[in-house]
Amino acid sequence: MKMKWVCWLLFISPISWGSNQLVVDIISSENFSQRYEDFLAGRHVLDVDTFHPTTKGSHIEIIEMVLLQQALFLGGETRQVVFNPKPSVNILEFSDLIAGESLILARSVWHESIVDYRGALFISEPIVEVGEYEAGLYVTKRNVALQQTPLSQLRQLDVVSNPRWAVDWRALMNTDLHMVSFIGPWETMLEMVESNVVDTMLINFSVSDSLVLTFEGKEYVPIEDIKVVLPDSRHFVVSKNHPEGEQIFAALNRGLHVLKQRGIIKRALTESGFINKRVANWQVANAKMVVEVD
Template identity: 75%
Template sequence: MKWCWLFLFLSSFTYARSPLVIDIISSENFSQRYKEFLAGRSVLEVDDFHPSTKGSHIEIIEMVLLQQALFLGGEHRPVVFNPKPSVNVIEFSDLIAGDSLLLARSTWHEDLLDYKGSLYITEPLVEYGEYEAGFYVTKRNVALHDMPAERLNQLTVVANPRWKVDWRALNNTDINVVSFIGPWETMLEMVETNVVDAMLINFSVSESLVLNFEGREYVPINELKLLLPDSRHFVVSKRHPEGEQVFNALNTGLAILKQRGILKKALIESGFINGRVKDWHMVNESMLMRALP
């Protein structure tokens, strides 16, 4: 009875403390999809990472892995996700100022190089060589579905030059890259209206790899994939008063998740590491070879 009372007291004390506030992107429906994925489960109970909603699943899995890592690292306070329209993959002003603690999304290491003095960078959630994408074309454009690698110099692919990793990967191929700075949806519309042939997109979690967006269907060019040559990490503010403590907990927890094989399991089950394209030809394979010791 004594131990039971002590446990209840400590639990009440833990959850009475102020929660950890973590930023997410408000322009996406991550919060709703996250709730649908949990389906009433505690985030600490999740051990099956298969998708339960349409669309890219990695954002939801990262929200789960982030909390599991924090808990394993000794940070047991409840988490509150704070939707912020200013949060995106290349903007860290609130983190640098210490107004935000950390982001619920991983970030390319290359985008963090100029901010190492202001941001703690965790061990990789996605290792170099694990991030692959397909060349998505409209389903009706049958002529492109089986384009051989030898004809890639005839393919036009839209890309945002501010997405440094995508841009560098595409420019290490014979593909004709069309520069466009603007919303993701507009880039997909360029594919839809035949302004360009294709767009680089994470492989869909559907069995057929078909991407359905607003009733329109897109498919990857068969047997071809592209390596995105970088690793992805969580970042924590160095100027936030809780930054160092939270970073240490997060990094410790990520190491435990990796050692237990949970990180790789989550990436595979979520469809991020897609077994259906395991044997597809990597058109920029030389970039992977240069990264090996």
């Protein structure tokens, strides 16, 4: 298996790219260009076969940018991918894709968010399977007592979440936590935790060894031995109304199938820390919901 992968990498040197460019839209408010370049560290994106993080914080966005390009190439699309930060692209609205003004997004999205748009969107094979997406209940690092809250006492805590984030909201509703609704920026929600307006917030586990999340010089840690499983799958989406939509979707799915067969997607999610071995045996706060999904 490994030998086949190495031979493929030797075959796809940078000169194998086509002369044209393929524009892929990305959320402009979350410009990952510097982190992406840091991760590549001089490697051509098609030569990446290890996915260990080079920065703290969530790493899944960068990994998906890499997997998307490798899948497209494996599926027969040889044009160089150019990422286009687009103000109208966000995690909740797909109007540009539906209208055919965007071809494809650089990030995966929840299946629940796009299932009603199947008439206008192609939905890829899952990048993240149901049950693989786990997150922590992050609190301020200075509050040691809160970090050690047992599962049986979660009902005493307030958790802030955006009801428009349907999968997060539904998962948290199936815990004992007291929900606090807030429609606004992620950064403001984290500030609510920092200022003790709420106790905790659901966040992807950090890739740091200690699971510490550092944001604007402030540190946050997950409540020990407790995690939340987000019961949905994540997929790339391609516009059915874009002139190249059908062609690109076919290439993408062919390539994703190859990556999955070779174990590359699972390796990428594991090495990047998205599937976090440090929390493998932690208790699941919404365990009853997970059983129902299975």
